[in-house]
Amino acid sequence: MSERCTTMEGRGPNMWQAATRLSSFSELLREHCRAIRSGFGVSVEVQDRALTAAFFAWAQIVEHHGADPRRNTPDYFQFLVGALLAQLLAARAIDTVPRIEDDRAAEGGRAIARWWPAGFALTTFCVELVRKVIAQECGEIVAASDKFGDIKLWQSFRENLSEEPSIAIAYFDAFMGLAPNWRNPSFFRERAAAHRKA
Amino acid sequence: MEAKPLIPRHIGPDLNQIHLALVDCARQLRYTARNVPGTDSVATETPHRQSSIPRPPLPRFLGSFGHLADSLLETAEAYAGHAIPPLQDHWKLPVEIDIDAESLSHCADDTKRIRSYSAVYYAAAKRFILRAGAADVLIFEHRINEGFIEFCEACRSASSAGEPAVAPHMTTESDVCQMFARLCLSLIDKHPIRSARFVELPDVLAPWWLIAEPNAYVFLLLGLLGCARRLCPGSLPADPDRALSLMADILGTRESKFRALLRERAPQALEQEFASIVKFL
Numbered sequence: 047m048s049e050r051c052t053t054m055e056g057r058g059p060n061m062w063q064a065a066t067r068l069s070s071f072s073e074l075l076r077e078h079c080r081a082i083r084s085g086f087g088v089s090v091e092v093q094d095r096a097l098t099a100a101f102f103a104w105a106q107i108v109e110h111h112g113a114d115p116r117r118n119t120p121d122y123f124q125f126l127v128g129a130l131l132a133q134l135l136a137a138r139a140i141d142t143v144p145r146i147e148d149d150r151a152a153e154g155g156r157a158i159a160r161w162w163p164a165g166f167a168l169t170t171f172c173v174e175l176v177r178k179v180i181a182q183e184c185g186e187i188v189a190a191s192d193k194f195g196d197i198k199l200w201q202s203f204r205e206n207l208s209e210e211p212s213i214a215i216a217y218f219d220a221f222m223g224l225a226p227n228w229r230n231p232s233f234f235r236e237r238a239a240a241h242r243k244a
Numbered sequence: 245m246e247a248k249p250l251i252p253r254h255i256g257p258d259l260n261q262i263h264l265a266l267v268d269c270a271r272q273l274r275y276t277a278r279n280v281p282g283t284d285s286v287a288t289e290t291p292h293r294q295s296s297i298p299r300p301p302l303p304r305f306l307g308s309f310g311h312l313a314d315s316l317l318e319t320a321e322a323y324a325g326h327a328i329p330p331l332q333d334h335w336k337l338p339v340e341i342d343i344d345a346e347s348l349s350h351c352a353d354d355t356k357r358i359r360s361y362s363a364v365y366y367a368a369a370k371r372f373i374l375r376a377g378a379a380d381v382l383i384f385e386h387r388i389n390e391g392f393i394e395f396c397e398a399c400r401s402a403s404s405a406g407e408p409a410v411a412p413h414m415t416t417e418s419d420v421c422q423m424f425a426r427l428c429l430s431l432i433d434k435h436p437i438r439s440a441r442f443v444e445l446p447d448v449l450a451p452w453w454l455i456a457e458p459n460a461y462v463f464l465l466l467g468l469l470g471c472a473r474r475l476c477p478g479s480l481p482a483d484p485d486r487a488l489s490l491m492a493d494i495l496g497t498r499e500s501k502f503r504a505l506l507r508e509r510a511p512q513a514l515e516q517e518f519a520s521i522v523k524f525l
Contacts, residue, residue, distance in 0.1 A: 068525050069479040095493050102497040105524040 061178045062123070065130075066108060068101050078171045079140060086156045088163040089143040100137035104130045111234055120180045120188065121239035124222060127176040128215035129232065134168050136211035158200050165204055172218060191223030260355050264362075264386035272438070275382040279441055334367035338484040341368055343470045345423050349403075352396035362389040369437065369462045372488055376454060379443045387436035395430040417519060420474050425515040428467030432459050432506070453499055460506055465491050471518050472525055479525040494521055 064070040072092065079090045107129045116122050134140070142163040159166045173190050180188050193199050203217040216226035225238040343361060351357045366385040373381045437458040454461045469491045472480055480487045495502065498517070505514050 066524060067479065069476075095489075098490060098493040099497050102494050102521070102524065105520075106498075109520060 061175070061182050065175055065179065066105070068098065071101060072097060074175070075140070075171060078174070079167060082159070082163075082167045082170070086159040086163075086166075088156075088159050088167075090140045090163050090167045091143050093139055093141050096137040097134070097139040100130075100133040100139045103137070104133040107133075114234065116239075118183065119239070120184045120186050121224075121237060122234075123179045123183060124176055124188075124219065124224065125215065125234050125237060127172050127179065128218035129212075130175075131168055131172040131218050132212050132214035132232075134172075135165065135207060135214050138164070140164050140167055158195075158197060161197075162200065162204055165200070165207075169218070169221065173221065176222065188222060190221055193223070194221045260359055261386055261389060264359075264389055265384075268384045268386050271384075272382060275380060275439065278380055279439075334363060335371040335374070339364060339368040339371055340484045341365075341466055341469045341473055341488075343424075343474070345420050345470075345474050348392075348396065348427075349399040349423060352393070352400040358392045358396060359389060362392055365392075365431070365463075365466055366436075368466055368484075368488070371485075372462060372465065372492075373437070373440050373454070373458065375485065376492075377442060377444060378440045381440045382438045384436050384438055387434040388431060391431035391434040391436070392427070394434075395427045398426070398430070417475055417522070418515070421471055421518040421522065422511075422515045424467045424471040424474075425511055425518050427470075428463050429509075429511055429514065431463040431467075435459050437462060451496070453503070460503075461495070464502055464506075465495055468495065468518060468521060472522050475522050476525050 064074060072094075075097065076092050079092060083089050104126075108126060111117065111122070111126065114122065173194070177188055180186050199217070199220065203214070206213045206217075212232040213228070215231035216228050219226040219231075227233070227237050230236050341364065343364075347354075347357065348361065362385055365388050366383055369388075370381055370383055440455070440458050442455060465488065469480075469487060472491070473487075481490060498521070501517065502514075505517060
């Protein structure tokens with residue numbers, strides 16, 4: 047049908063297009079899991095059926111916001127990738143596999159990755175994805191803020207997620223240095239960026 | 245010079261339907277024999293439930309009933325063997341849903357082609373239902389065939405009347421989605437799946453919808469897969485069973501929407517839903 051990418055680094059083709067197709071998206075996530083395994087010593091694996099469910103739930107959100115007048119702004123992509131994170135976490139799209147080399151995580155001081163492997167893997171994946179998409183679609187450079195290394199924020203993230211899955215959108219904003227909408231994180235029109243424009 | 249066919253062309257489709265109906269009759273006999281409570285086949289599938297209950301004497305004629313059905317099937321296949329390959333065991337191997345959309349919309353007179361598509365759909369439906377956990381299933385292949393025939397005839401009459409309702413050339417994604425959506429509705433209307441017996445609950449992601457409305461569930465699944473196979477074959481798993489499971493997972497995420505569309509009988513909305521799924525594959 048069209049071009050698609052298989053790796054996240056140094057790709058020419060359109061990243062957003064790759065992220066919005068299940069086949070290429072699943073490749074990207076698998077590759078990220080492999081990178082997490084080798085870089086952090088925690089084993090995470092993609093759960094195919096859960097991934098499909100999460101991805102198509104997210105696809106409906108993408109379609110729902112497809113006609114939004116702010117659809118090409120960085121905040122639009124930030125919101126949608128946050129919503130993606132929420133769906134992936136809620137569906138448990140990746141799972142932790144206990145392995146011997148898990149000890150390496152402690153040696154390397156990667157406390158967050160060891161403490162919550164699935165959450166860490168999915169959040170880092172989404173950080174990387176939003177960075178690439180905004181660079182390609184809007185020509186802006188974004189990066190995770192200092193809060194990304196704050197274990198207390200991660201603890202509160204994990205704790206609150208069990209009560210309200212969509213809160214992942216607000217935490218994702220916080221990790222990216224944006225003002226989160228804690229009250230209604232899944233309402234695109236209630237985001238801080240929308241108020242600034244108004 | 246081409247030999248004159250022994251059977252006049254215009255009655256070919258009817259004879260074909262009669263043959264399929266006879267085969268389905270035999271299938272029904274066999275299904276009934278297998279699924280009467282107290283018979284060996286039903287009892288052996290649920291031994292733990294039957295163990296403490298005294299079993300009634302088995303009706304002996306049911307065994308011979310089943311054998312009779314089997315021989316009927318064999319005879320029917322033997323007579324039809326010269327035209328169509330034997331179909332009885334097609335479902336035991338993975339079934340590739342590869343419908344040539346363009347030719348389908350032009351083949352109202354091509355009995356052989358329509359029948360081969362019916363056979364593929366029959367086998368795929370049976371295999372999917374049995375893999376989802378059903379102990380037995382009865383599908384009328386002649387009704388699938390009827391659904392295909394009606395769809396092809398609708399294409400032909402729409403094409404000759406110059407209506408854009410059914411696009412015959414399959415030039416765009418939208419044409420293909422439209423074709424599969426209409427075919428899907430045509431097949432659901434025929435109710436080819438007559439019965440599916442589940443001893444245990446089906447798989448969690450192929451849930452109650454499959455038990456409650458097997459025709460809607462299975463033919464939506466096959467329509468969606470056919471559409472995806474045509475539009476983005478590279479995005480699907482190579483293994484036909486995995487491709488079907490993927491479609492079942494996707495259908496599960498949009499169940500309420502699809503059910504609403506079927507209630508409304510809205511072919512255009514169904515077509516749009518197919519398109520919106522395929523573009524995300």
